[in-house]
Every structure is written in structure tokens, then in C-alpha cells.
Amino acid sequence: MYPDLNGKTVIITGAATGIGKACAIRFGQESANVVINYHSDKQVKETEKIIEEIKHSGGNAVAVQGDVTKEEDIKNLIRSAVETFGSLDIMINNAGIENEVPSHELTLEDWNKVISTNLTGQFLGCREALDYFLENDIQGSIVNMSSVHEIIPWPHFVHYAASKGGIKLMTQTLALEYAPKKIRINSIAPGAINTPINAEKFSDPKLKEGVLKLIPMGYIGEPEEIAATAVWLASTQASYVTGLTLIADGGMTLYPGFQAGKG
Ligand code: NAI
Numbered sequence: 001m002y003p004d005l006n007g008k009t010v011i012i013t014g015a016a017t018g019i020g021k022a023c024a025i026r027f028g029q030e031s032a033n034v035v036i037n038y039h040s041d042k043q044v045k046e047t048e049k050i051i052e053e054i055k056h057s058g059g060n061a062v063a064v065q066g067d068v069t070k071e072e073d074i075k076n077l078i079r080s081a082v083e084t085f086g087s088l089d090i091m092i093n094n095a096g097i098e099n100e101v102p103s104h105e106l107t108l109e110d111w112n113k114v115i116s117t118n119l120t121g122q123f124l125g126c127r128e129a130l131d132y133f134l135e136n137d138i139q140g141s142i143v144n145m146s147s148v149h150e151i152i153p154w155p156h157f158v159h160y161a162a163s164k165g166g167i168k169l170m171t172q173t174l175a176l177e178y179a180p181k182k183i184r185i186n187s188i189a190p191g192a193i194n195t196p197i198n199a200e201k202f203s204d205p206k207l208k209e210g211v212l213k214l215i216p217m218g219y220i221g222e223p224e225e226i227a228a229t230a231v232w233l234a235s236t237q238a239s240y241v242t243g244l245t246l247i248a249d250g251g252m253t254l255y256p257g258f259q260a261g262k263g
Contacts, residue, residue, distance in 0.1 A: 014095025191249025
């Protein structure tokens with residue numbers, strides 16, 4: 001547990017499902033005030049359940065609809081956090097999408113959609129949180145959800161890999177720029193995690209087996225294992241950590257082909 005998160009206010013984008021949802025619940029368990037951003041009206045019921053769970057575990061929560069690609073929606077997220085809970089201390093830029101297309105067939109529309117959600121959306125979240133922190137003299141913390149694909153090339157997902165590679169240097173650049181203000185900016189690079197983004201892939205036993213072969217620890221990660229890294233990075237336990245990509249991937253980036261001297 002991280003006692004310093006008690007009473008802190010955190011915004012989590014794309015928090016109705018998967019990793020974002022697990023982060024919301026975990027911050028709630030740490031008695032934080034959680035702003036759950038969700039994208040579509042279809043997610044309202046799920047967010048109500050998350051709020052109930054958070055309140056039950058001692059935290060406080062509110063759900064705010066918003067599209068991370070829209071400046072006004074991000075500004076509204078910050079406004080809602082401050083109006084509801086009085087401040088903002090932590091921003092978790094988590095929302096992201098992917099789709100599989102051979103690169104020579106990728107439309108400009110698809111490219112723009114992934115880049116604007118995964119990269120521009122995270123930039124807007126960083127910019128607005130930084131602006132608020134600076135204006136209010138808050139030594140806040142930002143965590144961006146990257147991916148092992150900020151390192152590992154991924155055929156048929158060039159827009160996704162480019163967005164995550166972009167998050168890496170965006171995180172490092174912002175970390176350097178705002179370190180003198182004691183604002184910390186880090187990211188997390190999950191490997192293969194059991195969430196809706198992978199539901200189709202993992203429901204096919206052959207595809208799942210193929211993914212498992214790439215994970216030295218031998219299992220698909222759970223969203224709670226990523227949430228555990230997010231609370232640590234956001235807490236004062238990580239007070240001297242900035243510009244880091246924390247890799248949580250069961251060893252996926254360790255060149256698994258070299259395991260047991262097979263390389
Ligand atoms: P997910 O599909 O459950 O979560 C993504 C969330 O983002 C959804 O709730 C969706 O509604 C929301 N979203 C999409 N577009 C949005 C928009 N324009 N505005 C606001 N919200 C929007 O999938 P998951 O796995 O939880 O993904 C969360 C993050 O983790 C993403 O950035 C993803 O790239 C990253 N990640 C996931 C991995 C995995 O294996 N599940 C591995 C590496 C990274």
C-alpha cells in the first residue's frame with residue numbers, strides 16, 4: 001500500500017475497461033479520488049460498477065465521458081477533477097487503440113485515428129496536466145501507458161508501434177523539461193495483458209499459443225499487475241524516478257529466442 005496516495009486525485013483515461021479499469025480500482029484501494037474517463041455511452045454501466053467498487057474499498061470516484069483526441073474533452077476532465085475533488089495530483093494517460101493492417105494497405109484515416117488516440121491524446125493529457133500543475137505549484141506525477149512495442153517492431157501494426165515509440169521520447173522529453181519543477185513523467189510498457197484489446201487474439205488457441213511462446217514467464221499478464229506498477233510510479237516511493245519506461249512484460253523484451261542457449 002502507498003499511504004501518500006490517500007486523498008490524492010487521479011485522472012485515468014480509458015478507464016472503463018482493461019488496464020485503465022484495474023488502475024482505477026487499485027487507486028481506489030489506495031483511498032485516492034479517482035476520475036474515471038470513459039469513451040462511449042455504452043460504457044456507462046461498467047463505470048457505475050467501478051465507482052461502486054472504489055467507494056466500497058475506501059476511495060472516491062466520479063465518471064466523466066470524453067474523447068482523448070479532443071482538446072476540449074481533456075480540458076473538461078481536468079476541470080471536473082478540480083471541481084469534484086478540489087485538485088489534480090496524478091494523470092494516467094492510458095486510452096489506446098490498435099488494429100491490424102498490412103502497412104501498404106493502411107489508410108491515412110486509420111493511421112491518423114491510432115496516432116491521434118495513442119500519441120496526440122497522451123500529449124494533450126500531459127500538456128493539460130502540466131499546465132494545471134505549474135499554475136497551482138503542484139509537484140504532480142504523470143504516467144503514460146506505452147507498450148513493449150515502443151521497442152519491439154510489430155508488422156501489420158505500424159501505426160501502433162509508431163505511436164508507442166513516440167510516447168517513449170515524448171515521456172523522456174517532458175521528464176527532462178519539467179524535472180526542475182519536481183514534476184515526474186514516466187511510462188509503463190506492458191507486454192501481453194488479458195484485456196478486451198486482445199480478446200479476439202486470445203480466443204484463438206493457436207494465436208494465444210504463439211503469444212505465450214514469446215513470454216519467458218509463460219503466462220499472459222493480468223491488468224492488476226500493470227496497475228501495481230502504476231501506483232508505485234505515481235507514489236512518492238518513486239520520488240527520484242522520472243523519464244523511465246517501466247517494462248512489465250514477463251520477460252518479452254529479453255529476446256526469448258535466446259532462452260536456454262537456443263539463440
Ligand atoms: P482496452 O481496449 O480494454 O482499453 C482501452 C480503453 O481506451 C477502452 O476503454 C476504450 O474505450 C478507451 N478509448 C479508446 N479510444 C478512446 C478515446 N478516443 N478517448 C477516450 N478513451 C478511449 O485495452 P487495454 O489493454 O486496457 O489498453 C489500455 C492501454 O494499454 C492502451 O494504451 C494499450 O495500447 C496499452 N497496452 C495494452 C497491452 C495489452 O496487452 N492489453 C499491451 C501494451 C500496451
